[in-house]
Amino acid sequence: MAVDMDGGAGYAADEPTAIMYxxxxxxxxxxxxxxxxxxxxxxxxxxxxxxxxxxxxxxxxxxxxxxxxxxxxxxxxxxxxxxxxxxxxxxxxxxxxxxxxxxxxxxxxxxxxxxxxxxxxxxxxxxxxxxxxxxxxxxxxxxxxxxxxxxxxxxxxxxxxxxxxxxxxxxxxxxxxxxxxxxxxxxxxxxxxxxxxxxxxxxxxxxxxxxxxxxxxxxxxxxxxxxxxxxxxxxxxxxxxxxxxxxxxxxxxxxxxxxxxxxxxxxxxxxxxxxxxxxxxxxxxxxxxxxxxxxxxxxxxxxxxxxxxxxxxxxxxxxxxxxxxxxxxxxxxxxxxxxxxxxxxxxxxxxxxxxxQPSRPPIERFGQGYQDYLQSPLQPLTDNLESITYEVFEKDPVKYEWYERAVALALKDLREKLGEGVPIVVAVVGAGRGPLVTRVLQASSKTGIAVKCCAVEKNPNAHVLLQRRNATDALWNGQVTVVKSDMRSWPGPTTSNGEVGKVDILVSELLGSFADNELSPECLDGVQHVLHPEHGINIPQSYSAHFTPIATPKLYSDLLSRASTDLNLTVSDKWELPYVVMLHQYDYLSVQPAAEEDARTPDVKEAWSFSHPTSEAILSQASKRAGGTTDAGGWVGGDGSNEHNARSCKFTFNCSDRGICHGLGGYFETVLYASPSGQKVELSTNPVTMDEKSQDMISWFPIFFPLKTPLSLPDNAEMEVSMWRQTDDRKVWYEWIVEVYERVGGKRRKLGMSELHTSRKNGCLM
Amino acid sequence: MAVDMDGGAGYAADEPTAIMYxxxxxxxxxxxxxxxxxxxxxxxxxxxxxxxxxxxxxxxxxxxxxxxxxxxxxxxxxxxxxxxxxxxxxxxxxxxxxxxxxxxxxxxxxxxxxxxxxxxxxxxxxxxxxxxxxxxxxxxxxxxxxxxxxxxxxxxxxxxxxxxxxxxxxxxxxxxxxxxxxxxxxxxxxxxxxxxxxxxxxxxxxxxxxxxxxxxxxxxxxxxxxxxxxxxxxxxxxxxxxxxxxxxxxxxxxxxxxxxxxxxxxxxxxxxxxxxxxxxxxxxxxxxxxxxxxxxxxxxxxxxxxxxxxxxxxxxxxxxxxxxxxxxxxxxxxxxxxxxxxxxxxxxxxxxxxxxQPSRPPIERFGQGYQDYLQSPLQPLTDNLESITYEVFEKDPVKYEWYERAVALALKDLREKLGEGVPIVVAVVGAGRGPLVTRVLQASSKTGIAVKCCAVEKNPNAHVLLQRRNATDALWNGQVTVVKSDMRSWPGPTTSNGEVGKVDILVSELLGSFADNELSPECLDGVQHVLHPEHGINIPQSYSAHFTPIATPKLYSDLLSRASTDLNLTVSDKWELPYVVMLHQYDYLSVQPAAEEDARTPDVKEAWSFSHPTSEAILSQASKRAGGTTDAGGWVGGDGSNEHNARSCKFTFNCSDRGICHGLGGYFETVLYASPSGQKVELSTNPVTMDEKSQDMISWFPIFFPLKTPLSLPDNAEMEVSMWRQTDDRKVWYEWIVEVYERVGGKRRKLGMSELHTSRKNGCLM
Incomplete structure (x- = not known):
């Protein structure tokens, strides 16, 4: 979930004539x-x-x-x-x-x-x-x-x-x-x-x-x-x-x-x-x-x-x-x-x-009016979303279709592994208004594999809708167990004999524009106790964050002139957090050597990835640390119980033409489900792979990590970007710093560097 | 006048043992x-x-x-x-x-x-x-x-x-x-x-x-x-x-x-x-x-x-x-x-x-405790100085001695030109507590050339002292005409027949750490109407501002952490004005090719210069503009009546070793008097010429123009500094911007630039 469309955009049925003065x-x-x-x-x-x-x-x-x-x-x-x-x-x-x-x-x-x-x-x-x-x-x-x-x-x-x-x-x-x-x-x-x-x-x-x-x-x-x-x-x-x-x-x-x-x-x-x-x-x-x-x-x-x-x-x-x-x-x-x-x-x-003028691609029509408009990322863990926000997400022509395919594939694989008999338990955690529940039921009906479906949602307002839908929707037909709970506190589904059972497939849609920035790793760790320890499957199974340096004079100028009060931030802080934004008027600074003259592919690097379920040994160490049983402490404070979800990376980008770097454009990819048979269902907002993996998906805009002081690059520069996903016991935040080098006579020399930027004060609360 | 020593430093009679832990x-x-x-x-x-x-x-x-x-x-x-x-x-x-x-x-x-x-x-x-x-x-x-x-x-x-x-x-x-x-x-x-x-x-x-x-x-x-x-x-x-x-x-x-x-x-x-x-x-x-x-x-x-x-x-x-x-x-x-x-x-x-440990040079002993301490420049035109401030300046072992030499030389030249007869009229404008009056009288007594001496001072408190001194000081002996007036409004000395006469030698000490930064040009233009149009002499006759790029991590760190309220400035402004500071822990970024291994001479450039008296044609155009008779307007606003005192310059500095530029160190030189005979009396705070021209002078610390964002230089970089002395009808301010280039294969390429810094909001009021 990434786009806050409050009272705004949406598909324009007919595209009006282009404006030209x-x-x-x-x-x-x-x-x-x-x-x-x-x-x-x-x-x-x-x-x-x-x-x-x-x-x-x-x-x-x-x-x-x-x-x-x-x-x-x-x-x-x-x-x-x-x-x-x-x-x-x-x-x-x-x-x-x-x-x-x-x-x-x-x-x-x-x-x-x-x-x-x-x-x-x-x-x-x-x-x-x-x-x-x-x-x-x-x-x-x-x-x-x-x-x-x-x-x-x-x-x-x-x-x-x-x-x-x-x-x-x-x-x-x-x-x-x-x-x-x-x-x-x-x-x-x-x-x-x-x-x-x-x-x-x-x-x-x-x-x-x-x-x-x-x-x-x-x-x-x-x-x-x-x-x-x-x-x-x-x-x-x-x-x-x-x-x-x-x-x-x-x-x-x-x-x-x-x-x-x-x-x-x-x-x-x-x-x-x-x-x-x-x-x-x-x-x-x-x-x-x-x-x-x-x-x-x-x-x-x-x-x-x-x-x-x-x-x-x-x-x-x-x-x-x-x-x-x-x-x-x-x-x-x-x-x-x-x-x-x-x-x-x-x-x-x-x-x-x-x-x-030729018609625009769906995401541009969908996002009309939102080009280069900076938004703070959602905090769905601490805020309750409104219905209209859910509605916007549910319009995506690709995302839910792909989820349905992934669930169907996983159902088939599990049926093969477990044999016929008891229905497969599927839980949708963070069910919202229930679009994924519908997709699970459709996958079940299309594959003919019976499921026992649970829908877990912490938002009390969405919970009302889920119950109503279960009562009135023909497909749901009263068969869905609707639970109002933060997924991390949910004990798991109750079996027919009244005991607490395990979930076979755990479906969630917790990804943000930079994959893990809305705390999917922390949430899925927190609900993992309900997942069957041997054959439990997470959908998504894994996801990764990606980025590339960009020039965006427009965003830089906007941020410069923007009163920090717009965002309830202090003056120094407006440079210290990533923004969700439909990047529009910008330029890639590092492009891959082109095969054709008219193609221009940015060099997008994978920052890091997460996969689920997390190893039991790691979760068990984490829970010991949470109690302070070990005193090692976290890398950036606290007990360190979430330290296994910290990440860092450093990459070099080659930039052939001189330019100014105003920040980093961030994207994600996710494997919803990869079958042992080799079939794979994936989503991507990474400009390099998005068309191949999930063309026309509109649910996510990119994320933008700004630089407070734009960095100059000469021709043939090398940019070195260091990034961190940091965490203490209460929140998660990002840090980023950029250096510029050039090669002269085979030797690398440093030309400059940015400050360290940190969203610690604006971190995402766990 | 440049050092605000309020309640502080001064000569230590004996130097204590060096501190070493x-x-x-x-x-x-x-x-x-x-x-x-x-x-x-x-x-x-x-x-x-x-x-x-x-x-x-x-x-x-x-x-x-x-x-x-x-x-x-x-x-x-x-x-x-x-x-x-x-x-x-x-x-x-x-x-x-x-x-x-x-x-x-x-x-x-x-x-x-x-x-x-x-x-x-x-x-x-x-x-x-x-x-x-x-x-x-x-x-x-x-x-x-x-x-x-x-x-x-x-x-x-x-x-x-x-x-x-x-x-x-x-x-x-x-x-x-x-x-x-x-x-x-x-x-x-x-x-x-x-x-x-x-x-x-x-x-x-x-x-x-x-x-x-x-x-x-x-x-x-x-x-x-x-x-x-x-x-x-x-x-x-x-x-x-x-x-x-x-x-x-x-x-x-x-x-x-x-x-x-x-x-x-x-x-x-x-x-x-x-x-x-x-x-x-x-x-x-x-x-x-x-x-x-x-x-x-x-x-x-x-x-x-x-x-x-x-x-x-x-x-x-x-x-x-x-x-x-x-x-x-x-x-x-x-x-x-x-x-x-x-x-x-x-x-x-x-x-x-x-x-x-060897003993320190006078300026270091004098400035003990003031090393790298940032002060806002004095505004003597709008503020009245306190006696202690005058006292500190008067202790300078070199400055007043050199003024006396310059006056003596000018007296001799004028006597030769005008012949014996009427006494030479010397006016000290901005006389303060009268040290220059004393030097004028001493020069007169040593050369045996009679003078009629006026002391003009706008500070009513100093005016009291001048009158008392005229009554009690044996050398002054009641012969000094003490006038309380802003020099710009003074009509000139009254002759024996009751008419307003002209001044032959006009002595002033209006220079700041960057020569013209305390508005010497504007003041001397304003008092020029009293100077004899044919043979009138200004002491100083000319002065110039000089600067060189420096690395000063200490000053940068101080400014970063400094609350702008210390200086009654808004947050963004603390980088937007020059500071008077005894530069101490700093490094020159551009040094002249060394003749000897153990000598290191910075490359200091002359930004601009002023000489007096100003041409009558220029002053007359200026006064027309002041009335709005011509509508051309000033370059940066106003009628443009002071535009002839605007200056700008651009210089390239070669920097052999990589480094970080935190700003510019500024200095001045002045010719107090250059005789047609070839003799010259000069003062200098320019590190390249100070020892030769006025060794051990302590009255001025350098000036520092900060950069908001430090600029990186690779080895063999070229820094290009553009500077402006800007003026409208009410004030004078400076602007500065720095670019970095390098040469690769004979071609110059740009690596970066600073923002434009301007002290417009903190300008010196006329």
Whole structure:
């Protein structure tokens, strides 16, 4: 049990059309973006437009001022005494923008010809003034989405980032979108037109800096690295996002996934990212379509911005004059579809893609609205679940079916071993509202093997339902022994002669997202006294916890900004517990060497496993320790009576591409039943095996172990993760710590490590 | 002004003998450490003894139990069903210790034959039990100092550290000292005696782990790296310290300094670290003596433990029987000095070293008790200083002398320029209790150049003293014009004809530990209107801020544990401001390539500089901006009237040896006056130039810019530090961020970066 769906999600019967907001951008816009132009753009099918904040007039004015300053400097005998030039306030000829209600559909674009990070103090000074004037004016006009070109050189990233941070402070609702290429340079480069300040600085003002970077070969991850530096300086602000330019050639799947995990607000599709189909229409290549689909499945999909794909057709060209009434939506649609010589074919194509998005896999539909939503794990041992929670779990199309198969298999094996005769005693412990009881009875009826079925449940509210069901359900038919008890205190079933008998098959569903995190091992140890010591079978028989390091900027940013009071935690504690979360916008840091280019399999390691029943010798030692009969003590305190359920592990993960680790994604696998005959019934949420073992199972989301301070990895790093399942006499908790190494000249060197994280204070109570 | 000495330090007239606590350790102690033995050890001159917690009997018992367990396993058909063995409680034959008052002079030693980090779960399990039993028993006996051997292999450091962390939880007063070599292996290795569990594990129990480490060449910094990992996992606990074994050959000065910066509680000198002098007595080599001296100068010097230098001589050997009365101290001393065949020559030699420690440099004597003590910088512009604070500053043997020289030089230059005639107008702004006034008058009297002297002071309390001094001091003799005013509002001196005149020389002492951090630039800009526009001279004429990255585990640990309420700060803020601190136990991370082996010069960079007077054009632009006449705005808010005093810089530091950066050490240099003739009077706290420019100056401690999360550096790293001096219309603050790079195959790759730190909320008010 792992998903707290309180009052929320569930299957959507029909999937609605994908959401796609479409905008239009021109790198050199020649007509002012007026309310009228916007209205017309929306009439032809766009949702929004970009708008330069200032005009070419403003640029000329700044350049003239710079030249004037240069002359003053040249004439001055003490250039250091000349104050830096100041740009006077914007005048109406400097900007076409004005406050209007429709401005919420505009994305303001700051001047691309400035260089915020120039090594020349003069250029940097002027650039910061331009930037600051522009952002402040856009905010004043009520435009809260501002797109700004990324840094000109990697050398100046820190200065650039500092300027962006400052700009975020200019308005409380400002959203800054940093325009970046996926790799290398922007396809639509505006810096080559001779009036870019970075170029002026190189040509005129300062001697070129002694670049000690090797700029010859741009780094594949250079653009991502710049982004990472900028958002790190801005402390993962939720108001800082990316305008990602999609190139004609998509980079490797690894780099695609990396960007997918980042907060992309605008997806910029330049004309060059389209190809022509056989009929000459612009379309996207298959890989581009798939990448777009990945983005459209995000909880908050980015807006798609078509760049330089042609101007908004004028009303005149359409022979639409202002006096004519607006066309009805039907007319507009008809027009849009029929027009032979379509003036907006790129836009139309994207609307087509929007209509034809493939449907989502069940878990995504089921979890809609829960993507990347952090929840504390359930504590079913200390809390009583509500009916709706049970109901959600019972909807799983796979889980209970697999349980039924496992029970049937076990019944057959036992019948063979024990021979015909007395019915087989099956107990469902933690029966909830009884779904597993039904499955046991179905397995019995399908195999024709008689069972004596018990249902044990500690929740008094669920107990009412179990009794009612036993009385009214045709299958149950009054044959189920319903017991209200914590399974650990249940003495066992009463036999026909009034004695306490043993259970042949003990069925439970106590697993959490990380297998043992809801104390299945402790519960099953506690009920083992009812199991037949020779041939008793546990379903599940064994289970294991699995994990892999991941990058999740979104979750990290959420946790950073989250008040700990949301979770009744103290400030330091919000990093000190695992969360159940439907991981969505994230990236695997360690992937297995790929057989095919388009497959990407994470390296998921098995942390540890448990199998049942536990050896009698071990349980007997444990019970002696519980009484304090031996004084050895537990490893982390207490008598040590549960120490046999402590675990630890340490694994090395190879990470080929540089990145930032924000934590560990955790999963589980379980063998419900493995027959000596070789048949096996398994469940898995491990992304590597889930499709093979239990495709479309929806009951469990992954678990996420956060890192308080994200860890940097260079290319070809090795991450070493140490994990512990700790226990004292009252609770169970996890601890995790991560180290980063690299190999240089065959030698391993350590690059860093995280703190030790421990959920001791938030441990699961036994 | 930088040191807040409130009620504290000052020159000690005589330096007392160095403090040295001496202990005796035996790797294989054959006699129980009884109260009697301890008393005798103290009688012969030791302060303390180490004591093994358990006896060889206990070790045999554990080994026997292990063998029994192995047989059980061998006989079992299901080895995984056999519970792990438990060690039964200690019995009197297992330990010689018992609770006694004298136990506070004992250092308990845990069994060196365990392997807490064994990859074999059985060995790890048994080792942790032994460790836990022992530490808990020592704590029960009231022994709070526990020495534990460092990890056996680097592979298991995380597990080892986890065990140490757990042990720290066994008693609230426990101090754990981890025994480590400076590099490589311990000289006194106890793991080779055949009964070490690590060895047993290798031989008997498990197949050797597939070590993928290249163990052939031990890393020079391997031992330090293990320590760093352990204390990082223990979150820089102040109860976790080092017992450092000093080898026969000391490693490089860099590695010596690294260890010196770490929390060494015990300095273990094994027999092998001594050499024999000409007379055959054991002595330490010069380098060892110097290293010891460095440690003894720490605020809390480590205890020195002599290891395996011979047993405590028995009372019988001394022909002292218990019935004989204790010798008087005089008798004991005589005996200690005269005995020809000294049974404790190593101890005696160290006592000799203790008596003959060289005296400390003035700043260390002056700052005694202030080493590594973090203070918030003064805010003299908003707070009024107390007399005692002035008094402390006035004791500086160098600073005021140098000011007098600078004034004399400036007087001579001005007299030459202006010719004889009217007296030269000298104003001391921020005169305090008047020490600079006195120096101005002395310079005048020594050079025979007449001055008209003004003393401007805003502190009304100091103003009283200035007036009294003018009336009573023979040198002042009523000739000083005392003005109570903020210097920025002072119109200037009144001339004989009642008009407002100009000042020829403006003397101030407004510098802070980082030069401009107490707003000298803003104050001097504010008073510049009184300075003669053509020939006016500022003393100081210019100043610059300097910094270098440092490792300071002590300061980091202090800040971590410090309640922010100590400083009236919010939790997140304690990392967001610089501190004035007498840096003491720290290490430079970037040192200049050394000319000599025994010299180690940090790489200190100049962040930025200011010079006075400021150009009139710049001041005039600033005053226009103050009125909002131009709307350009400041870079970080406000009108931008102080933007000309904003600064920024970015530097790369090369760091040859791996380490952890905890922050930046900051310093200043100033040119008080540079004569056109070439003569220059300078002050410096920059460790590279301080001795040359102003040796023995005591008025300023360095400044420390902390990093919230320590940054790891591998060998040959490059650190890139970006710093800003930011300003709006009301205050000034600093920002700093650090990146780490390395070069691999000629390419630079980024390894990590810090957050952006900003003291905006704690800025200095203008």
């Amino acid at each position: 479409l905008g239009q951008h021109e790198t050199q816009r020649h007509t002012p973006v007026t309310g009228e132009l916007l209205a017309h753009a929306q009439y032809v099918g766009y949702d929004m437009l970009t708008a330069p904040i200032t005009t070419p007039h403003f640029q000329s004015r700044v350049l003239a001022m710079l030249e004037g300053h240069m002359s003053t400097l040249a004439e001055s005998s003490k250039p250091e005494s000349v104050p830096l030039p100041l740009i006077s306030p914007l005048t109406p000829v400097d900007t076409d923008l004005t406050p209007e209600v429709s401005n919420s559909s505009l994305i303001a674009v700051t001047s691309p010809w400035i260089d915020l990070a120039s090594p020349d103090p003069l250029i940097a000074h002027v650039s910061r003034q331009v930037f600051s004037l522009e952002v402040a004016y856009a905010a004043f006009c009520g435009i809260n989405n501002v797109m700004v070109h990324g840094p000109v050189s990697s050398e100046g990233t820190m200065q650039y980032a500092r300027a962006v941070l400052e700009a975020l402070g200019l308005g409380p609702y400002l959203q800054m979108h940093v325009l970046l290429p996926m790799s290398g340079e922007l396809e639509q480069d505006v810096s080559a037109d001779g009036t870019h300040l970075a170029e002026l600085a190189r040509e005129q003002f300062i001697t070129p800096v002694d670049e000690d970077e090797d700029e010859s070969e741009p780094e594949l991850y250079g653009s991502w690295e710049a982004w990472n530096a900028i958002r790190t300086m801005c402390n993962y602000s939720s108001r800082l996002t990316i305008a990602l330019e999609i190139p004609r050639q998509l980079p490797s799947l690894n780099l695609q996934s990396r960007w997918h995990s980042e907060p992309i607000r605008l997806l910029v599709l330049p004309r060059t990212s389209f190809i022509r189909n056989a009929k000459g229409y612009p379309v996207l290549a298959k890989a581009h379509q798939q990448y777009l689909t990945r983005f459209l499945r995000l909880r908050f999909p980015p807006w798609v911005i078509l760049s330089d794909v042609g101007s908004i057709p004028s009303r005149d060209a359409d022979a639409v004059d202002a006096s004519r009434p607006e066309p009805t939506p039907a007319e507009a649609a008809a027009k849009a579809n029929d027009k032979p010589n379509d003036p907006v074919p790129h836009m139309r194509y994207l609307r087509h893609l929007q209509q034809t | 001496l202990g005796q350790h035996e790797t294989q102690r054959h006699t129980p450490v009884t109260g009697e033995l301890l008393a005798h050890a103290q009688y012969v001159g030791y302060d303390m003894l180490t004591a093994p917690i358990t006896t060889p009997h206990f070790q045999s018992r554990v080994l026997a139990m292990l063998e029994g367990h192995m047989s059980t396993l061998a006989e079992s058909s299901k080895p995984e069903s056999v519970p792990l063995p438990l060690i039964s409680p200690l019995t009197p034959v297992d330990t010689d210790l018992t609770p006694e008052v004298s136990n506070s002079s004992l250092i308990a030693v845990t069994s060196p034959w365990i392997d807490l980090a064994s990859p074999d779960p059985l060995i790890a399990h048994v080792s942790r039990q032994v460790f836990s039993l022992e530490v808990a028993y020592a704590a029960f006996c009231g022994i709070n100092n526990v020495m534990v051997h460092g990890p056996v292999s680097s592979e298991g450091t995380m597990q080892y550290a986890r065990a140490v962390l757990e042990a720290l939880g066994l008693g609230p007063y426990l101090q754990m000292h981890v025994l480590l070599p400076m590099s490589g292996e311990l000289e006194q290795d106890v793991s080779a005696d055949g009964t070490h569990l690590a060895e047993l594990a290798r031989e008997q129990f498990i197949t050797p782990v597939d070590e993928d480490e290249d163990e052939s060449e031990p890393e020079l910094y391997g031992s330090w790296e293990a320590w760093n990992a352990i204390r990082t996992m223990c979150n820089y606990s102040s109860r976790l310290t080092i017992a450092l074994e000093i080898p026969r050959q000391l490693p490089s000065l860099n590695l010596q300094s690294r260890w010196h910066s770490e929390p060494i509680r015990l300095l273990v000198l094994p027999r092998t670290s001594f050499i024999r002098n000409a007379k055959g007595y054991p002595v330490l080599a010069k380098a060892h003596q110097q290293y010891l001296t460095r440690f003894l100068r720490l605020r809390f010097p480590p205890w020195v433990i002599l290891s395996d230098v011979g047993s405590i001589p028995s009372r019988d050997a001394d022909a002292v029987d218990a019935s004989r009365p204790e010798p008087t101290p005089a008798e004991a001393a005589a005996k200690a000095n005269d005995k020809p065949n000294d049974p404790v020559p190593h101890m005696r030699y160290l006592r000799h070293l203790q008596q003959t």
